[in-house]
Amino acid sequence: MISIKNISKHYKTVEALKNISLEVNEGELFGIIGPDGAGKTTLFRILTSLLLADSGQAAVDGLDVVRDYKELRRRIGYMPGRFSLYQDLTVEENLHFFAAVFNTTIEENYYLIEDIYKQIEPFKTRRAGKLSGGMKQKLALSCALIHKPRVLFLDEPTTGVDPVSRKEFWEMLRKLKTQGITIAVSTPYMDEATLCDRIALMQHGELLTIDTPANIIAAYPKKLYRMEATMKKEEVKTNPKVETCFLFGEYWHLTFKNDIEPTWKLKEIQPTIEDCFVEKMK
Amino acid sequence: MKDITAKNLTKRFGDFTAVDSISFEVERGEIFGFLGANGAGKTTAMRMLCGLSQPTAGEGYVAGFNIDTEAEKVKAHIGYMSQKFSLYEDLRVWENVRLFAGIYGVRKDLIKPKTEETLAKIDLTAERNTLVKEIPLGWKQKLSFSIATFHNPNIVFLDEPTGGVDPLTRRRFWDMIQEAAEGGMTVFVTTHYMDEAEYCNRVSIMVDGKIEALDTPRNLRKQFAAENMDAVFHQLARKATRIEN
Structure with a gap:
């Protein structure tokens, strides 16, 4: 449904995308996970025909993003990271306009x-600029969907959103997926990765890996242990047996060079996507 | 010693009560996590504590000054780092430090040596002449934190300081926060990352303008029989009845 071949893009001295290739299947909920500056927005802008790549090809629903841009734009929905509806139009007027x-x-x-939409319908006469963050997000999603696109591009829809609202937003996406819409969504939140069918981990314009969350977790190269973070930080970091140690909330997540430290109370755990991301960043 | 005291602090906008009689105290050198869903009233409460918004009722003291009647003194004794970092993109790294040092009223003869010391500490000496818009987000973040604490404030307010950065940068940033707190600085921080709540000495969770829970992360987990802070947050935030507006 989305096909990207050797796409590169630079801005002045910054290489925003370095020879990216990936395929997204029809009906897939595909996540692009990475911090700010990874190149997520650049990639989305190229795929939505809003930006030209320096080299490489990309197609969405069989349409070339350069040659067939007019038809392409009819078939996709795009929700940019920055709120870009008409602030002076009401909720209803915005929706009507996009339709x-x-x-x-x-x-x-x-x-x-x-x-x-029914969650924001009570406020349909309110100007979009006067909505709260959560309501703007719902309106923007409604506007991106109103022409029944085949593919939906959501650029960081949950950035700055609290954990409960983020969960609700992902529940909405799962429902949309059952309507057969292919969804590409980017996020800096690693914990959202497991809600996608497949993900690409992205950093500095490069793809670190592309796979299902389960496969990425299974491919973690070391045994990972956790230990309650009660000990002094330096004591953990300077232990010669330790290879890596990162704080995850109230626990240390540790890997060891060879043998584990026998005096520590360790529990072997399954890595999270964040563990995998950190491991691949090295 | 208490660095922040809020007593029935309230803010109303018309008939909407954004902050509904919150009371709490923060000790010197404490890392205090201020959590809540979007729209719960965190930003409004934080703006009052920073002397940027007058309370409708109740009172607050920050660094020993009344936030209502001595707002200017409050501002001089705190550091503030916003989500967007508010650095000047078209100024060089050192120029940003120089500018904010002046705004915070640091003595002129101290600015130069302190600037060098600060840049060395955050490994940005080599980038002193680089425009801020050209440095990566993680660098902006540590620069912004150093600028917010350049004048050695008693208290630093951090509004979602780690949004969007990669997992390693996020952890390194928390090392900086903890180091500052060990040096005696009080840290008041908001975040949407629940694992970061664990790095705070105490955490408060706001729901519909009120503080619904306040304790150490360990005690909160116990109190709510929750596996982690994320579960605690979900239990509380789901109780919200206020319609976002």
Whole structure:
């Protein structure tokens, strides 16, 4: 559904994307996970025909992002990271506007946005600029969906959103997936990775890995242990047996060069995506 | 010694009570985590504590000064680091330090040596002449923190300081926070990363303008029979009835 071949892009001295290739299947919920500056937004802008790559090819739903951009734009929905609806239009006016631009009506595809839109419908006469962050997000998603796109691009929809609202947003995405829409979503939150069918871990314009979350976790190269973080930091860090140690909340996550430290109370654990990301960053 | 005291601190906007009579104290050198869902009232409460917004009712003291009647003194004794870091992108690294040192009223003859010391400490000496817009986010973050604490404030307020950075940078940043606290600085921090709540000495969780829980992370986990702080947060935040607006 999305096909990217050897895409590169630079801005002045910064190489934003370095020879990226990846495929997203139809109906997949695909996550691009990486910190700010990884190149996520650049990639999304190229895929939505808003930016030209320096080299390489990309196609979405069989349409070349350069040659077929007009048809492409009809078939995709895009929710940029920065809120970009019309602040001076009301909730309802924004939705109506986007429906009209795509030659459709709110009624025609209402079933698609109903679950999301009904949460903000009580405020439909309020100007978009006066909405809270969570409501803006729901309106932006509704507007990106109103023309029933085949592929949805969501650029960091949950950045700065609290954990409970983030969970609710992902529940909405799972529901959309059942409608057959292919979804590409980027996020800096590692814990959201496990909610995707497949993910690409991204850093400094490069893909560190592409696979299902389960496979990435299974491919973690070492035994990982956790230990309660009661000991002094230096004592843990300077132990010669320790290879890596990172704090994860109230626990240390540790790997050892060879043998484990026998005096510590350790429990072998399954790595999280964040452990995998840190391991691949080295 | 208490560095922050809030007594029934309240802020109303019209008939909407954004912050609803919150009371708490923060000790000198403590790392205090200030959590809550979007719209719970965190930012409003923080703005009052920084002397940027007048309370409707109740009172607050920060660094020994009344946040309502001595707001300017409060501002001089605290450091503040916002989510967006608020550095000047078109100024060089050292120029940003120089500018904020002046704004915070650091003595002129101290600025130069302290700037060198600061840049050396955060490994940015070689980048002193680089424009801030050209440095990576993680560097901006440590620069921003050093600038917020350049004038040796008693208290530093950090508003979601780790949003968007990679996992290693996030952990290194917490090392900086902990070092500052060990040096006696009081740290008041908001975050959406629940693992970071564990790095705080105590944590408060706001729901619908009120503080619904306040204790050490360990005690909160016990109190809510939760595996981690994420579970504690979910239990509390789900109770919210306020319609986001």
